[in-house]
Amino acid sequence: MTTANSGKPLPQITDLTRPFWTAAKQGKLVLQKCAKCSTFNFFPKPWCIECGSRELNWTDAKTGGTVYSFTISRSVAMNFPGWEAELPVLMCLIDLDDGVRLYGQVKGCKPEDMKIGMRVEAFFEDISDEAGIPKFRPVQ
Ligand SMILES: [Zn+2]
Structure with a gap:
């Protein structure tokens, strides 16, 4: 593991998965959309979860979402100093406005202020030369 x-x-x-990471590197959220x-x-996925079609196109997605659930990590199981530096980490399941659910870190929010149903918006962080990652922050 790198x-x-x-x-x-x-x-x-x-x-x-490359289009997802490459788009995030460029500050965009893209998802596969069934034609x-x-x-x-x-x-x-190689096929649509709804109808089985293999005609999936990477499409710009809305960056807004709602916190479905979350956990507060106050320690890291393995020695990842990058995570240790950010503790406590708010790891969430986010229901995006386009109808998919994904894991995402919420930043810019105190753990005691986290709430299920909170509105969040994606922002992007670089993680390597070829990839970025969407993270989320509360919408005021
Ligand atoms: Zn479909």
């Missing part, structure tokens, strides 16, 4: 990401693990980028039924898919 840890060039300021002491955090890097995702294993494949041909299937047949218009369903957004996440995480990236």
Whole structure:
């Protein structure tokens, strides 16, 4: 596992997932959208989760979402100094406005202020020469 990401693990980028990471590097959130039924898919898959079509196009997605659930990490299980420096870490399940749910870190919020149903918006951090990652912050 590579840890060039300021002491955090890097995702294993494949041909299937590369557009997501590359777009995040450019400050954009993209998701696979089915050309047949218009369903957004996440995480990236070779076929549509709704209708099975393989006609999936990477499409700009809305950056807004709602916190579905969250956990507050106050320690790290492995020695990742990058995570230790950010403790406590707010790791959330976010329901994006385009209808998919993904994991994401919320920053700029005190743990005691985190709430299910909170509105958040994506922003992007570089994690390597080829990838960025969407993270989220509360919408005021
Ligand atoms: Zn479909």
